[in-house]
Amino acid sequence: MTFIATLWGTLLDILPIAAIIFGFQYVVIRKPVKRLAQVLTGFVMVWVGLSFFLVGLEQALFPMGELMATQLTNHDFLPTLANDGQRHWSDYYWVYIFAFTIGASTTIAEPSLIAVSLKAGQISGGTINPFMLRIAVAIGMAFGITLGAWRIVMGWPLQWFVCTAYLLVIVQTLRSPRAIIPLAYDSGGVTTSTITVPIIAALGLGLASAIPGRSPVMDGFGMIALACLFPIITVMGYAQLAEGQAKRKRKATTSAPSKAQSASKGGP
Numbered sequence: 001m002t003f004i005a006t007l008w009g010t011l012l013d014i015l016p017i018a019a020i021i022f023g024f025q026y027v028v029i030r031k032p033v034k035r036l037a038q039v040l041t042g043f044v045m046v047w048v049g050l051s052f053f054l055v056g057l058e059q060a061l062f063p064m065g066e067l068m069a070t071q072l073t074n075h076d077f078l079p080t081l082a083n084d085g086q087r088h089w090s091d092y093y094w095v096y097i098f099a100f101t102i103g104a105s106t107t108i109a110e111p112s113l114i115a116v117s118l119k120a121g122q123i124s125g126g127t128i129n130p131f132m133l134r135i136a137v138a139i140g141m142a143f144g145i146t147l148g149a150w151r152i153v154m155g156w157p158l159q160w161f162v163c164t165a166y167l168l169v170i171v172q173t174l175r176s177p178r179a180i181i182p183l184a185y186d187s188g189g190v191t192t193s194t195i196t197v198p199i200i201a202a203l204g205l206g207l208a209s210a211i212p213g214r215s216p217v218m219d220g221f222g223m224i225a226l227a228c229l230f231p232i233i234t235v236m237g238y239a240q241l242a243e244g245q246a247k248r249k250r251k252a253t254t255s256a257p258s259k260a261q262s263a264s265k266g267g268p
Contacts, residue, residue: 002058007051014047053194061198069206072098092153095207096146102199103145103227107138112193120183128183132238137187140234141227145200148223152207152214158222165229172236180239187235188228200227 025033033039072095107113117130117137151161173181192200204220 003051003055006054007048010047010051010054014043014050018043057198062202064199064202066202066206066209068098069095069203070210072207089150089153092149095149095153099145099149099203100142102203103142103196104138106196106199107141107191107231108134110191110193110195112190113137113187116183116186116190124179128180133183133187133235136234136238137191137231140187140231141191141196143234144226144228144230145203145223147230148204148226149207151226152204152211152219152223155213158218158225162225162229165226165233169229169232169236172233172240175240176236177239177243180236184232184235184239187231191231192224192228196227197224200224 022033025031072092113134114130117128117133120128120133121130147161151158176184200223201221204223205216206220208214208216208219
């Protein structure tokens with residue numbers, strides 16, 4: 001019954017998209033759709049696939065993320081209390097390790113990021129390495145989720161971290177290659193997609209619910225904001241490092257002929 005309800009709800013969600021596409025095709029463009037049977041088959045596969053995906057989120061990803069966060073913050077799992085009866089932020093190191101690894105692994109497997117990185121590599125003519133771009137985004141995502149978990153444990157305000165990260169983004173934007181800036185800004189949104197967001201949200205909600213005094217809405221979903229920001233920082237940082245390395249290579253190649261010419265002039 002749950003799958004049937006999800007199937008019906010997904011159908012209602014994608015019907016407006018199909019109506020707009022076919023409406024423009026037949027009313028505005030006034031041409032029949034080529035390979036109509038293939039297009040309709042694709043729509044049906046999208047409909048069924050999204051339904052299975054939504055059911056999978058509710059049945060597996062959300063419960064697993066919350067369960068892992070609850071178990072990692074369990075009093076029986078954590079070290080004993082200190083002399084003052086308080087826990088230190090370092091007591092939750094397994095939470096940070098889990099946040100970092102789950103952030104990196106889900107980002108590497110994100111389908112939308114794979115598609116964008118491959119397309120960026122094709123358009124750039126090989127200047128952008130798709131795999132290195134995915135690694136840069138994965139490192140940023142992992143660091144952002146880890147920082148978000150540490151912030152929940154510490155209880156510090158979310159706006160401090162967001163404002164500081166945006167200031168760093170502004171500084172990097174002024175100093176990064178212009179060609180990489182749109183891709184860097186888009187990497188945060190592309191990364192927080194079908195696989196990454198459900199696990200991040202589940203981890204943040206579970207962690208905020210397990211630690212007393214934390215707000216699941218503010219702290220749990222605030223982790224997604226940090227996860228969107230730090231891939232921008234790491235991608236622009238990767239571009240700056242690549243540009244610096246390219247400049248050093250150009251200097252080395254231009255200085256080598258000049259040294260050879262000076263040596264030939266100074267000969268006997």
